[in-house]
Amino acid sequence: MSDTERLFLTYHAALVRYLTRRLGDRDWAEEIAQETFVRALRQETIVNERSWLFAVATNLVRDEARKDIRRRRHLELLAAEQREAQVEGPDVAMERTLDAADARRALDALAERDRQALLLREEGLDYPEIAEILGIAVGSVGTTLSRARRRLAELYEAQVAVRAQRGNHAAS
Amino acid sequence: MPRPDEGLIHAWLDGQLTPEEAARIEQLATTDAEWGAAVAEARGLVAASSRILSALDQVPTGVIPPRATAPSRRRMPWWTKAAAAIVLVAGGSALVLQRAPLPVASPPRVEQALPEALPEALPEALPEALPEALPEALPEALPAAPATTVAPAAIAANVPRPTPMAAAAPKAVSPDPLASPAPAPPPPAETREASQGAVRAFASAPPTADAAVPQARTMLEPTDGGARRETSANSANSANSANSAKSAVSALRVGAVGLAPPAVSGGCYEVRAVQTPNAVVIMRAVRADGDTLRLQAVQGTSTQGTSTLRAWVIVHDGTRRGAMTSAADGSGAVAVVATVAPCPAP
Structure with missing residues (x-):
């Protein structure tokens, strides 16, 4: 197995999942992942592969994210259309859609650093790797993560509560 | 005892x-209630x-x-365009005048004249000329033969080959990226007619395609990664034969190059495969990239599995956006023609 294949097999799934969660679109995630691997192939030496790949992917996302506020609004509209068009059982589809929308809003409301730390940790990166990618001290990763997790849970619960309230209003 | x-x-x-x-934290968590509660939380x-x-994984x-x-x-x-237009007009006029005294039994058929130029000429030539030329003039102008004799050469000579x-x-x-592309300036008359001829030739392969041509605003060209290279190579080698050109096309899987002035992101298109004209897929334009549209099937009435067709746009620099799914039966839908269609009711 070549280095390229090994790199791809080892990290591709995790990288795409990370990017999908970050971006909200699988195709976009695949493209960024592809670009990341292309850059990895051009790189002569990589000391820590996982850290390097996630750092490059994070930077690619960041570069694009600056230009992309308008696109993301458009994305939300299109994503909603897509979800409406899905052919699942209506209850399951609705529940999943709402759940994902709440999660997306909660994640998007986090500070960028908190969001990145959370997503990177979810993909199994250790604290030194996260610190390297985010450019922070290793000792502050735990604090960053604890804040991010608490905030995410609070924001998500708030979204769910708002939704429940709307549902009650609609029912009455 | 430190605070948690x-x-x-x-x-x-x-x-x-x-x-x-x-070990220290573990001890604190087991011996101190406050730490224990914090750990649980x-x-x-x-x-x-x-x-x-x-x-978020289900997206x-x-x-x-x-x-x-x-x-x-x-x-x-602008002066380059003007000069090119003058040369084109002069050349065309000279050609017509030169041939005028000769008895003409029948005008050359568009379908015979164009295929050699088509595979290379279309992607670049059509986006400029089609939107202006098609809606109003195509049905009447199609039989006009003299212009079509000039057109292929003009297109082939002036249009750069698409980059692999x-x-x-x-x-x-x-x-x-969401901005609509600037509308193309009206092309010279010759170019307009040439484009009309090109469309006619390309779209008239299936028996039913003619009906779609008058409203056609988007032309999707069969191509994908290696396929586009194959197109250029094949068309270069078999430039003299319409049939060769067609067979070169038929070897390809479907991709999409389109033109979308005005970019109608969110609009719907009825897509017909040239090879399988009875297969109709309603596709929604989900992305407008410059003068290309990326379409995604939203409703298919296919008889040949093309309901799974997803036409991903290949932009005119040859860069592919995303992946491409061809027909479910693996045949590849080959060339497709898209016409503006009403979006299906939700």
């Missing part, structure tokens, strides 16, 4: 502390955040609007 440190607790739960630190937060994030694909467009086509200065795609080519980023 949330960061430390999360680091412990994540297994990121040294053995000594971990942190466990809950870790689990909750994982669950919340996992909800639809192909919903992203464009974040990158091909580099804008090199703009020629590089799968991993870096992508250019447009500052405003």
